[in-house]
Amino acid sequence: MITVTGFSAERFLNLAALAEIPLFAVEKDGSVLKVHALRCYREALRACAQKAGCTFSVERSKGFPVKAAFFRHRPVLLAGAVLFFLGFYALSSCIWHIQVLGNERLSSVEILDYCEQEGLYVGAWRYVVDPEEVKNGLLKQFPQIAWVSVSLQGMGAQINISESVEPKGEIQQAQAPGDVVARQEGIIVEITAEKGTPAVQAGDAVQAGDVLISGTVLSGTETEPTTQQVAAKGRVMAQTMETISVQVPLQEPIQTLLSKQDCYYIRWGEKELNLAFLEACEQRQDKVLWEQNFSFGDYTFPFAFGKKTVYDYETTIQEKTTEEAASQAEAQLRIAAAESLAEGEELLDFSYTIREDIDGVWAEAKLVCLRRIDDSQHKNGSE
DSSP: OEEEESTTHHHHHHHHHHTTOOOEEEEEETTEEEEEOOGGGHHHHHHHHHHHTOEEEEOOOOSHHHHHHHHHTOHHHHHHHHHHHHHHHHHHTBOOEEEEESOSSSOHHHHHHHHHHTTOSTTOBGGGOOHHHHHHHHHHHOTTEEEEEEEEETTEEEEEEEEOOOOHHHHHGGGSOEEEEESSOEEEEEEEEEESEEOOOTTOEEOTTOEEEESEEEEEOSSSEEEEEOBOEEEEEEEEEEEEEEEEESEEEEEEEEEEEEEEEEEETTEEEETTOOOOOSSEEEEEEEEEEEEETTEEEEEEEEEEEEEEEEEEEEEOOHHHHHHHHHHHHHHHHHHTOOTTOEEEEEEEEEEEETTEEEEEEEEEEEEEOEEEEETTSOO
């Protein structure tokens, strides 16, 4: 705003009009004239005021040139403002939360893992995500999905799923007529039929797929026998013979801890900034001690601050003798044999052989086990 003071204020207005200078919001209070004009006409208006014999003064200035002049002498503030707006634009252009709705049989973890392969994940640049491509990929990857939609809303994404109806055959399959068959070969030790007719007895040798308990049950009288098909059920224990093998190399890599250090970090989406600025190490493992997320109401910001322990390792090669490798191979065989037994099963006999070659020691064990070998099979051949 410009203030012109003097008894010839009207002449000042005439000179400004003659020079074709646009004036706005003209106010006159006695000998004081207040006008608004563009910054580019300041010197021309000052010359008009001098010709009219008036005093010219600028009360205040505003607009982009004034703001630019303010920042021109404050480069750090200008850089901070630019970085702030760039950061705000970058953050608002990313996806920070993904919601999966409508899934019952499929887990959200499975769906989100696949979406990550398609480029849809927390922290992804929203402009490179193709919702149509993600949708088509989900339909192709998961046959259980009958319909799906993928939409980007603000800084989030929403996946709506409608699963196909489970076929009645799958629901009723457990009650469908069928036999109990052997899942592996062995010699029958004990058979207990809850439903159906036993087809073998103790001491019989069976192969995988042989019927152990038939789903065909005889009923009626001796003169008029009838048959009935049921879902056979029972428990069959058999003596089985199996073979397992392991290899133990004569050279084994050993990790040695070089350093252990606690440090703080800032996590942004999938990216992480280590505040300790540790030097790069080829073999490094992290253990998170604690992590704090920031939220406002129900919204959780995509930033987290935490502390973790960083372990740096060095790998060396340890040489073994043949005896040491053989002893380790025997231990691994015994552990594998014990882990292969389910509840109620037993290891009846354990024998092994050792052979050496250029790569290390090979060990092979023969197991004699008491295992449960029954498995249900429906009349249509499905299990």
